[in-house]
Amino acid sequence: MSSVARKSRCPLLVLLSLSVELFAILAARDTPQQRLEHDELHHRRSSRLVEDEGGCDLCEDNWLFILSGGGRTGSTTALSMFNSVPGFELSGEHYGLLKEMEKLFQDVKLTTGQMSRGVVAFAGNRVDEDYIACSVQHLTKRIILGAQYDTLIHSAKVIGFKEIRYGSLDMLRFLHRIFPCARYIFSYRDETDAPVRTAAFDQKKLLDRWEQASGLFHRVHAKLNSTTSLLALEQLSVEHYNRVLRDKLGVQGCEFSAVVHDNADGGFRPDQSVSSPLSGECDLSAVSFRLSPGEVTAAAAALQDLERENNATAAPM
Known part of the structure; x- marks a missing residue:
């Protein structure tokens, strides 16, 4: 199939069509261990990043994703800083709409699992998870570029x-599945008990989210370490941002x-004191986030290890 033909498909319609059917499924959820085994099987397949027809x-x-566990962590400042780089197209928040896509993707996996177990009620052609991943990625791109x-x-x-x-492990694992070579900037608070200087957030809930994230x-x-960066609000500096950039x-x-300071002093206003935080002529000719199939598989395994650790910690004694 030609690239033109592929682009003519409408990923949004595919997703909406699937969601109508899959959100109606009331099958029992797989256990965390079954989820891990399913993911391991997927990553052991060919570990290919270039999919076949339809992918x-x-x-x-x-x-590039700038993630924060709750607001008031400096994530808007990070957005403004990196958006000042020519060739960077980063959008602001979207009310976490990819959580709905994560739900859809989990239902796709559940459906595939029921098919593989021969459950007659789920008889049909296997759902192509890779094609769904491509559709979610394309939809995200459409939302960002508008x-x-x-x-x-x-x-x-x-x-x-x-x-x-x-700011949850489930969402990080989902993002890695859909965007396997992405880079992440984690914006967080070192001082997770700091007072909240805005009425837009519930202080107790926000402090809990800061600590968890x-x-x-x-x-x-x-x-x-090679694909993620930490940006603590209390340690923001030109040197720190330049290390991430370079x-x-x-x-x-x-x-x-x-360093711009958007949303400072408990407000929601851009920093007008800095016309541009960037100097020099940016060279993006060597910018490539591509990872090898082995690196992608290793990253997925690392996130699975974290889920195992979480499950072991949460397991009743």
């Missing part, structure tokens, strides 16, 4: 978003000369 290259684009898609798709070197609603981000970073994202020839 896509899941690592063709350079995806009405300027046809123009920006040719100029964007790095694409992504910032979101405060994906901080612990998770540090554990993930320890296992996936060492993790591969941008050369330019550097940050100032």
